[in-house]
Amino acid sequence: MKELSLNILDITENSVKAGASLTEIFIDESDEKLVLTIIDNGCGMTDEVLKTVTDPFYTTRTTRKVGMGLPLLKMEAEQTGGRLSITSKHVSADADNHGTTVCAEFNKNHIDFTPLGDVVSTITTLIQGHPDTDFFYRHSFDVKEVSLDTRELRAVLDDVPLNTFEVIKWIEDNLKEQYLEA
Amino acid sequence: MTVRELCLTEDFKPLALPDGEREIKGVYIGDLLSWVMGRASADDAWITIMSNQNIVAVASLADTACIIVAEDVKLESEITDLALSKGVNILSSDKSIYETAVILSKLL
Numbered sequence: 001m002k003e004l005s006l007n008i009l010d011i012t013e014n015s016v017k018a019g020a021s022l023t024e025i026f027i028d029e030s031d032e033k034l035v036l037t038i039i040d041n042g043c044g045m046t047d048e049v050l051k052t053v054t055d056p057f058y059t060t061r062t063t064r065k066v067g068m069g070l071p072l073l074k075m076e077a078e079q080t081g082g083r084l085s086i087t088s089k090h091v092s093a094d095a096d097n098h099g100t101t102v103c104a105e106f107n108k109n110h111i112d113f114t115p116l117g118d119v120v121s122t123i124t125t126l127i128q129g130h131p132d133t134d135f136f137y138r139h140s141f142d143v144k145e146v147s148l149d150t151r152e153l154r155a156v157l158d159d160v161p162l163n164t165f166e167v168i169k170w171i172e173d174n175l176k177e178q179y180l181e182a
Numbered sequence: 183m184t185v186r187e188l189c190l191t192e193d194f195k196p197l198a199l200p201d202g203e204r205e206i207k208g209v210y211i212g213d214l215l216s217w218v219m220g221r222a223s224a225d226d227a228w229i230t231i232m233s234n235q236n237i238v239a240v241a242s243l244a245d246t247a248c249i250i251v252a253e254d255v256k257l258e259s260e261i262t263d264l265a266l267s268k269g270v271n272i273l274s275s276d277k278s279i280y281e282t283a284v285i286l287s288k289l290l
Binding site for chain 1: 214215216217219234235236238239240242243264268
């Protein structure tokens with residue numbers, strides 16, 4: 001995709017569809033590397049499904065459940081000399097501890113590295129589209145970091161939905177401000 | 183012009199031709215697969231330099247007439263095998279993307 005933030009949106013959409021009540025998005029950057037990790041507590045995948053998720057034909061032809069998201073993310077990571085790993089535990093294997101972790105490593109200095117793009121819009125769009133599930137976002141570079149936890153917002157807001165215009169606007173401004181200060 | 187007829191011209195070599203009678207009605211050029219997925223039209227000849235297995239999926243989704251891998255980019259046999267099994271035509275051109283498009287523009 002044109003920007004990594006669009007991949008984040010796409011992969012996180014899978015987490016929500018898998019029934020995750022919490023999806024964590026971590027971006028860890030150094031001078032050379034960018035590591036994107038998305039961890040959800042959704043229903044997870046069985047080993048058979050896990051083997052097929054980076055095969056574009058499993059995803060596009062048979063069920064359309066997952067989309068081209070993972071095959072594209074894998075390609076984008078690998079074309080910078082990085083890698084994609086996916087681990088998952090299906091709800092049938094462990095009813096109390098299930099979910100999926102997607103981790104993509106990129107070499108930032110490779111000429112084919114896809115820029116991160118407008119990650120503030122991505123996070124805002126996610127929360128707006130899924131106000132009833134929780135997201136934890138943390139972007140760290142060296143010692144600085146930007147973070148947002150909808151569980152904290154929810155505790156303060158009581159019953160005000162997260163996709164109320166004022167709340168979304170606050171989230172957007174807060175993230176932008178954190179980025180300016182970082 | 184059909185994909186098979188295009189293969190008979192000296193500039194294009196078939197790498198996988200499971201559906202040679204497909205009619206080519208237009209041309210699309212692009213390497214950013216997510217972009218091509220949404221923009222290439224059905225029955226286009228799609229010129230690219232990408233050589234990942236994902237090109238077969240994108241061509242299948244967008245229902246292009248064929249993929250033309252330009253600049254003499256080599257494909258691994260797994261990709262041409264996949265294309266054969268999915269009914270996706272792939273041709274090769276040793277010309278640049280621009281020259282390939284110019285040739286097509288004269289033929290179509």
